[in-house]
Amino acid sequence: MAKLFRAVIMGPPGSGKGTISERIAQRFGLTRLSSGDFIRENIAANTDAGVLAKTYIERGLLVPDHVMTRLLLPRLEEMTRHSWLMDGFPRTLAQAEALNSTCDLDLVISLNIPYETLKERLSDRWIHPASGRVYNMGFNPPHVQGRDDISGEPLIQHDDDKPEALVARLRHYKDVAKPIIDLYKSKGILHTFSGTETDRIWPYINSLLSTKIPMEGTHRTQRPCTRGY
Numbered sequence: 240m241a242k243l244f245r246a247v248i249m250g251p252p253g254s255g256k257g258t259i260s261e262r263i264a265q266r267f268g269l270t271r272l273s274s275g276d277f278i279r280e281n282i283a284a285n286t287d288a289g290v291l292a293k294t295y296i297e298r299g300l301l302v303p304d305h306v307m308t309r310l311l312l313p314r315l316e317e318m319t320r321h322s323w324l325m326d327g328f329p330r331t332l333a334q335a336e337a338l339n340s341t342c343d344l345d346l347v348i349s350l351n352i353p354y355e356t357l358k359e360r361l362s363d364r365w366i367h368p369a370s371g372r373v374y375n376m377g378f379n380p381p382h383v384q385g386r387d388d389i390s391g392e393p394l395i396q397h398d399d400d401k402p403e404a405l406v407a408r409l410r411h412y413k414d415v416a417k418p419i420i421d422l423y424k425s426k427g428i429l430h431t432f433s434g435t436e437t438d439r440i441w442p443y444i445n446s447l448l449s450t451k452i453p454m455e456g457t458h459r460t461q462r463p464c465t466r467g468y
């Protein structure tokens with residue numbers, strides 16, 4: 240059995256999940272799976288799940304568990320021979336339990352970032368909608384203000400990145416994330432990182448993963464993700 244490594248990254252809105260996931264994918268060669276990007280692809284492709292998901296997202300609601308599970312677990316089934324890092328799923332205990340019934344996770348990274356930092360980051364976040372590429376006027380600004388570095392297309396800000404929306408999103412995140420964090424803590428696979436700067440947190444995540452991700456040549460058996468939901 241080829242060596243496999245599967246991980247999840249969790250954190251409140253603006254905590255740096257996408258930023259750190261990209262670094263992990265590049266540094267360790269894992270496939271980055273973003274549930275948000277996957278939902279947007281389905282919405283753009285007008286799939287049944289995408290059309291349904293859109294009706295919730297447009298109202299600022301989380302997509303129901305059964306829709307998310309139906310969307311994502313077949314995607315994971317395609318990844319049985321790949322190591323991956325998932326961002327944005329699971330978001331609820333039901334999603335975590337559905338994931339646990341199909342995959343053995345090796346590690347969960349939980350980002351613990353102060354509210355004021357989240358507020359500041361999200362107010363400076365600009366996004367290229369078509370690609371999901373993320374910029375920050377203070378942290379990683381685009382070469383041309385308001386324009387995506389690759390396509391040159393305009394950048395936008397999400398309405399729910401505004402400070403007045405963040406309080407509710409943060410409260411909701413804390414409510415839904417706590418049982419998931421407790422679950423992974425009980426499994427002994429949770430690793431929490433606190434701080435206000437990604438560049439200061441990154442070395443700790445990098446060194447943790449360097450000890451956890453199997454090197455070439457080491458073999459471990461692992462139950463592949465199978466359709467168990």
Ligand SMILES: Nc1nc2c(ncn2[C@@H]2O[C@H](COP(=O)(O)OP(=O)(O)OP(=O)(O)O)[C@@H](O)[C@H]2O)c(=O)[nH]1
Binds near residue numbers: 360363377378436
């Ligand atoms: N100033 C500053 N901005 C950062 C830092 N790390 C990430 N950012 C920016 O903060 C914003 C949020 O980072 P993301 O990686 O999008 O965070 P996320 O957890 O994926 O956010 P959601 O998708 O909303 O859950 C982006 O604009 C990042 O470029 C940092 O250390 N300092």
Ligand SMILES: Nc1ccn([C@H]2C[C@H](O)[C@@H](COP(=O)(O)OP(=O)(O)O)O2)c(=O)n1
Binds near residue numbers: 300
């Ligand atoms: N497990 C998930 C993942 C994403 N969603 C929703 C939440 C967002 O409105 C969209 C896009 O997710 P994305 O992770 O890109 O956005 P946020 O992290 O919530 O800012 O999908 C969900 O309802 N359930």
